[in-house]
Amino acid sequence: MRLTVEQLHITLDRRPILRDVHLDVGKGDIVGLVGPNGSGKSTLLRTVYRSLRPALGVVRVGGDDVWALSARTAARRTAAVLQDANGSTSGLSVTEIVALGRTPHHGLLGRDGAEDRRAVADAIDRCGARPLADRDFASLSGGERQRVLLARALAQGPELLVLDELTNHLDIRARFELLDLIRSSGTTTLAVLHDLDLAARLCDQVAVLHDGEVVGAGPVLDVLTPAVLREVFGVTAAAERHADGVVRITYAARPLAPDRP
C-alpha cells in the first residue's frame, strides 16, 4: 500500500522535530530512512504507525489519512517492529508473541479462529521460527527475537511495514537473513537504518533526514552523493555500484570530514 507524507510538522516540548516533511513510498517499494542520531527518523515513524498526531500535515496509508481511520483499521494496514519491543515479555511463548499480531483483527469479545491460527503459523514458517515456536521469548538471542517480532508484524497481515533499526546489535549473518525476509515478503516497507551500506543493499530508494528536514529522496546512487555524505553524516565517502550490481558505500582512509570534531 502506498504511503505518502505531506507537509508534516512535529513539535515536541516546543522544539521543532520535523519541518515540512514530504515523503512518498510507492506500493511494493522498500524505502530506507537514513540520517544522523536525532534527525527525527523515529519521530517520523511514530506518525506513520499512529502514535503521534501531527498538528500540521497529513500521513496517508492507502490514500486515507491515518487519523481518519480507527486505531484498529490503521493497525490492519500498518505493522511495525520497534525498539521498545523487548520490554517485559517474559512468560509469553514465541507463538503467543506472534499471535499478538492478530490483535487489530479482533474486538473485545473476539477469540482466535482458524484464520488467526493459519496467519500465525504462516508467519512463523516464513520467518523460519518454527523450531522456536514453543520457546519463551525472553530466552531467545537478539537475532531470534527480531525474527520473531518480524513474524508478529507479518501475522498482522499488513500492507505496509515500518521498521525501526531492525538489525541493530545483530551479527552479520542475522542481518542478511532479516533483509532477505523483508525482501521476500514483498510488502511495502519504510525502514530506519543506521548502517548506510545495509540501506544501500536493501532499499530501492532512500530518504535522508537532517535536522528534521528531508534533504534528499530517491534512488540510492542519486541521493547518497559525496556532498550529502559529507554535509549530513560528516564523513568522506562515496556510494558506487560494483560489478556484481550491488551498491556499496566506500569510506575514505581518513573518513572524518574536516568541519566536524
Added chain:
Amino acid sequence: MMVAVSIGAVNVPLGEVWRIVARHVTGGGGTAADPALDQIVWNFRAPRVVLAALVGAGLAVSGAVLQALVSNPLADPTVLGFSYGASLGAVLVITAATGATLGGLGVSTAAFLGALAAGILVFVLGQRRGRVAPTRLVLSGVAVGYVFLSATSFLQLRATPTELRTVMFWMLGSVSGAQWSQLPVVSAVVLSTTVVLALFGRRLNVLLAGDESATALGVDVNRLRAVLLVLSSLLTGTVIAVAGGIGFVGLMIPHLVRLATGADHRRLLPLTALTGAVYLVVVDLLSRTLNRPNELPLGILTALLGAPFFLWLLRRDKGLDAA
C-alpha cells in the same frame, strides 16, 4: 470449601455440613439439624469461607492486572497505594467514632472510598499531557501510599488503646465478620470485574510488548490503562473494604500462576482468580485452627506461609535467569 466449613473451633462432620448446606440451598425440607450446628455452619462458617474465596480471587486478579498495567513485576494493590488509601478511610472512621458505635458498614464504605480515592489520585498524578507512563504511575503510587500511611500513623497515635486494637486487627485483615448480607454486593463486583478484566486479556498481553509496539498493534494504550486502573481499584477497594489490608496475595498468586502456566492473560486471569480463592480459603482455615479457639489475622499468615513457598518457586525457575 466444604472441608473448610466443617473444620474450626468446633468440628462438624462433613456429612452434616452437606446436609445443612443442602437444606438451606433447597429451602427447607429434610431432617432439621442440631440448631447450634446449623447456626455455626450456615451463619458463621459458610459466609466466611465464601467471602475468603471472593477476597482471595479479587486481590489476586487485581495484582495480576496491575503488574501488566505498569509493566512492573513488583506491582500489587499495596505498591500502588490502594491499600493505604483504604486503611486511611477505615482508620478515620474507627478513630472518629469515639464513644459512638459505628456499624461495620461505615468502616467498609470509608475504606472503599479511600481505595478509590488513592486509585484516582495515582492516575491523575501518573499522567502527563494525556500520556500515562508506567514508571511515573508506580512512583506516584508509592508516594501517594506514603502520604496516606503517614496520615494513618498520625491518627493511630491519637487513638485510644481500644481503637488501636481495632485498627490493628483491621489492617492485618480478616474475614471473620462475614455475613450473608454483604456477599451479594461483594460477589457481584468481584465476579463482574474479573470477567471484564479477563476480556481485556489479549490487550493486557499487548501491553507486555511495550507502549509504542502496543500502539502499532492498534491498542489505545492510555485509554486502556485508564480503564484497567478504574476497574482494578474498584475491585481492590471492594475486597479491602470488607476484609481489611491483606497483603502479599496480590503479589504472589499472579507470579505463582505465571510460573506454572505462562503469562497469557486470557489463561492467567481466570486461573489467578481460582488460585487466589483457594489460597485465601486455606489461609483463613489455618488462621482459625492453628491457635484454637483464638484467631490470627490473615495478613500475618498470607505472607508467613506464602513467602517461603514463593521463594522456593523463584529459585527453581530457570526462565528468570534468561530474562
